[in-house]
Amino acid sequence: MDDFAAARSQMAISLGFHIIYSCIGMVMPLFMAVSHYKWIKTGDIVYKNITQAWSKGVAIFFATGAVSGTILSFELGLLWPKFMEHAGPIFGMPFSLEGVAFFIEAIALGFFLYGWGRFGNGFHWFTGLLVGISGIASGILVVSANSWMNNPAGFDYIIGQYLNVDPIKAMFNGSWFSEALHMMLAAFSATGFAVAGVHALMIARKKNVVFHTKAFKIAIVFGAIAAILQPFSGDIAAKNVYKTQPAKLGAMEAYFHTQAYAPLVFGGISDTAAKTVKYGIEIPGLLSFLVHDNFGEPVNALDKIPVKNQPPVGVTNFAFDLMIFIGSAMMLLGLLYFLALWKKRSWLDKRWFLNLFILAIPSGFIAVEAGWTVTEVGRQPWIIYGIMRTSEAVTPMPGIRYTFYLFTAVYLSLSLAVIFLLSRQIKMVPELYDTKH
Amino acid sequence: MLYVVITFLFLAILLYFLLGGADFGAGIIELFTSEGNKSGTRKIMYQAIGPIWEANHMWLIIAIVIMFVGFPVIYSDMCTYLHIPMLVMLLGIMARGTAFAFRSYDAIKGERTQNFYNHIFVYSSFITPLFLGIIAGSAISRQIDVHAVRFSSAYVFSWLNYFSVAVGLFTVALSGYLAAVYLVGEAENQNDAKRFIRKARQMNVIAVVFGGLVFITAGMENIPLPYWIFGNPVSLSAVIAASISLVIQWMLISKGKKKIIRLSAGFQVTMVLLAVGYMHYPNFVMIKGGENLSLLTLHATSKTIHDLGVALLVGSLFILPSLWYLYYSFQKKADDAKH
Numbered sequence: 001m002d003d004f005a006a007a008r009s010q011m012a013i014s015l016g017f018h019i020i021y022s023c024i025g026m027v028m029p030l031f032m033a034v035s036h037y038k039w040i041k042t043g044d045i046v047y048k049n050i051t052q053a054w055s056k057g058v059a060i061f062f063a064t065g066a067v068s069g070t071i072l073s074f075e076l077g078l079l080w081p082k083f084m085e086h087a088g089p090i091f092g093m094p095f096s097l098e099g100v101a102f103f104i105e106a107i108a109l110g111f112f113l114y115g116w117g118r119f120g121n122g123f124h125w126f127t128g129l130l131v132g133i134s135g136i137a138s139g140i141l142v143v144s145a146n147s148w149m150n151n152p153a154g155f156d157y158i159i160g161q162y163l164n165v166d167p168i169k170a171m172f173n174g175s176w177f178s179e180a181l182h183m184m185l186a187a188f189s190a191t192g193f194a195v196a197g198v199h200a201l202m203i204a205r206k207k208n209v210v211f212h213t214k215a216f217k218i219a220i221v222f223g224a225i226a227a228i229l230q231p232f233s234g235d236i237a238a239k240n241v242y243k244t245q246p247a248k249l250g251a252m253e254a255y256f257h258t259q260a261y262a263p264l265v266f267g268g269i270s271d272t273a274a275k276t277v278k279y280g281i282e283i284p285g286l287l288s289f290l291v292h293d294n295f296g297e298p299v300n301a302l303d304k305i306p307v308k309n310q311p312p313v314g315v316t317n318f319a320f321d322l323m324i325f326i327g328s329a330m331m332l333l334g335l336l337y338f339l340a341l342w343k344k345r346s347w348l349d350k351r352w353f354l355n356l357f358i359l360a361i362p363s364g365f366i367a368v369e370a371g372w373t374v375t376e377v378g379r380q381p382w383i384i385y386g387i388m389r390t391s392e393a394v395t396p397m398p399g400i401r402y403t404f405y406l407f408t409a410v411y412l413s414l415s416l417a418v419i420f421l422l423s424r425q426i427k428m429v430p431e432l433y434d435t436k437h
Numbered sequence: 438m439l440y441v442v443i444t445f446l447f448l449a450i451l452l453y454f455l456l457g458g459a460d461f462g463a464g465i466i467e468l469f470t471s472e473g474n475k476s477g478t479r480k481i482m483y484q485a486i487g488p489i490w491e492a493n494h495m496w497l498i499i500a501i502v503i504m505f506v507g508f509p510v511i512y513s514d515m516c517t518y519l520h521i522p523m524l525v526m527l528l529g530i531m532a533r534g535t536a537f538a539f540r541s542y543d544a545i546k547g548e549r550t551q552n553f554y555n556h557i558f559v560y561s562s563f564i565t566p567l568f569l570g571i572i573a574g575s576a577i578s579r580q581i582d583v584h585a586v587r588f589s590s591a592y593v594f595s596w597l598n599y600f601s602v603a604v605g606l607f608t609v610a611l612s613g614y615l616a617a618v619y620l621v622g623e624a625e626n627q628n629d630a631k632r633f634i635r636k637a638r639q640m641n642v643i644a645v646v647f648g649g650l651v652f653i654t655a656g657m658e659n660i661p662l663p664y665w666i667f668g669n670p671v672s673l674s675a676v677i678a679a680s681i682s683l684v685i686q687w688m689l690i691s692k693g694k695k696k697i698i699r700l701s702a703g704f705q706v707t708m709v710l711l712a713v714g715y716m717h718y719p720n721f722v723m724i725k726g727g728e729n730l731s732l733l734t735l736h737a738t739s740k741t742i743h744d745l746g747v748a749l750l751v752g753s754l755f756i757l758p759s760l761w762y763l764y765y766s767f768q769k770k771a772d773d774a775k776h
């Protein structure tokens with residue numbers, strides 16, 4: 001593995017793990033706040049127990065999310081010094097604000113976790129909510145920084161110089177909204193389904209059914225609503241990608257030849273050499289419709305992009321198809337839940353119904369990773385789209401492959417530790433919370 | 438606005454040194470506490486730093502964001518030539534933060550698992566400030582060589598030299614000292630208080646010894662440290678002020694004057710940083726061969742600096758009062774619980 005590939009892999013590993021920790025760390029406080037609110041309103045002790053149980057998960061994920069985020073803020077410079085030298089002053093505004101939001105989140109978390117019985121209910125509840133709100137704000141800001149790499153704005157690039165820098169314009173670049181919306185809905189649906197699925201598993205095992213049923217119901221509402229909304233935000237995002245990064249859209253769809261009535265291909269295996277997709281289901285005109293709201297209008301394909309500026313098609317296309325497939329399944333499952341709630345209440349206790357949600361535990365995060373792969377690999381070979389190549393940004397220090405191995409080992413052990421701790425938390429639910437009611 | 442940003446940068450570094458340092462120091466104290474007293478120390482520490490440790494570490498994030506937004510060239514050079522110590526420091530931060538959270542949130546408090554977290558916690562609490570100090574020492578020791586061809590001279594000897602390591606050890610001792618002083622005020626009984634007072638005095642002696650070592654190694658590496666510190670009235674006064682507060686702390690620490698001791702220890706460390714930093718300002722990093730990376734020349738364009746300054750000013754309106762309230766309320770609860 002050469003140093004450039006190692007640097008990219010190390011960044012991918014770091015972001016790939018951080019994205020999971022931070023999604024859960026920013027969304028779960030809101031579940032917690034809902035259940036906390038229900039306890040304060042109804043006085044039902046089960047809701048207090050759920051709040052406390054979730055707050056421990058939040059504490060674990062906040063700590064891992066915070067340290068992995070700290071590492072990333074350094075890794076940007078350690079691995080891509082030339083990028084940060086030029087990009088830092090331009091896209092740094094969301095990072096500065098994120099620093100503030102993150103700080104507030106840490107303060108609020110201190111109040112919340114150590115505040116049981118020490119503060120009034122209203123203030124205590126508010127600090128929990130604030131953890132969630134500032135977490136979401138951090139998430140939106142970080143994604144806005146990423147969107148700038150995809151759709152750079154707020155400067156003029158004149159003969160190798162970055163002039164007329166405007167950090168505010170850079171932050172509100174043309175892609176920040178579609179990317180942030182898509183990522184936030186993804187975080188809500190992935191976390192909602194994962195948390196609900198774990199509680200469904202416990203219900204299926206007939207353990208603390210009252211506790212887990214109440215917890216399931218809070219989490220799944222967040223997850224289901226987000227999953228149902230996600231395809232619409234996906235449509236907004238895809239239109240934006242076509243407008244700003246046609247090469248990425250071409251790679252996502254493995255769409256090689258510019259044509260009118262452009263088809264959308266579901267599934268299949270892309271063959272970059274032959275410039276075709278094998279075994280896919282092709283629906284003529286659908287891609288034109290998705291991009292232009294019109295079945296006939298031609299869609300520009302990869303053949304309009306010089307080969308040296310094209311992203312890897314195979315990986316991007318596969319990741320995209322995977323994301324679409326899982327996203328659609330989650331949307332259907334979300335609809336099914338509301339159908340059950342509305343018409344078929346008896347389903348809620350059925351084993352097959354619970355099994356669907358148990359199966360869905362990892363699904364959202366697989367989709368999140370796939371979507372992240374689409375946006376990052378699909379931007380290649382650029383680190384700042386159309387301006388700076390990733391290969392120009394990499395650190396001159398040799399031997400990066402060793403730090404890549406090290407980081408891979410560290411993140412894997414950290415994730416195993418998190419899974420271990422969560423399983424112990426879940427295992428201890430009967431001992432910790434049963435005696436209290 | 439540039440001066441606002443620079444002020445925030447130094448404020449963030451200072452607060453990280455004081456608060457984060459005290460936080461690392463708690464782990465260092467635990468490392469050097471005898472087996473029998475460890476669990477007592479741990480309990481006090483958990484109550485004392487549990488609610489605030491995450492917030493203490495946010496100052497590092499603020500400092501680093503100011504660096505890469507406001508002073509990208511300096512940040513980029515430091516990241517390139519001090520890659521290895523930064524990496525070690527990051528792994529230390531990661532190990533420490535997660536071990537502290539894990540040992541509190543492991544639902545089953547088994548002996549072996551707790552021991553495992555404790556080990557990671559105490560060793561990373563030692564390694565992280567050591568490497569933070571090494572990075573700080575390297576920034577001023579003129580060993581960063583941007584023209585180096587060999588791996589070792591570009592990426593290893595930039596930070597692996599006697600002076601930087603001595604600064605690292607000095608940082609560890611100061612962190613331990615800050616923590617011991619802080620914990621004296623948190624102790625719930627006379628025994629614990631006495632133990633922390635003893636620890637504070639030990640750390641103080643060690644800090645003075647390592648401080649001497651910093652001077653000796655500076656001599657070995659031809660770093661004009663005595664000139665920096667004694668060659669101008671500001672640094673000289675800062676050193677004198679630091680020495681006076683050291684004597685005051687030594688005398689008052691057993692008298693139970695918690696607030697004065699804490700403020701004076703914080704003041705002492707601030708003076709040490711001022712004494713070393715004053716002569717260098719506005720230079721942030723000093724490169725082999727005489728080139729200096731100055732905050733006043735290598736900053737981002739004025740629009741960026743302006744926006745960054747506004748963000749920091751507005752942000753601090755939210756952060757500082759809530760942070761103060763966090764410290765205040767948990768300090769008050771702890772004091773109430775004692776009486």
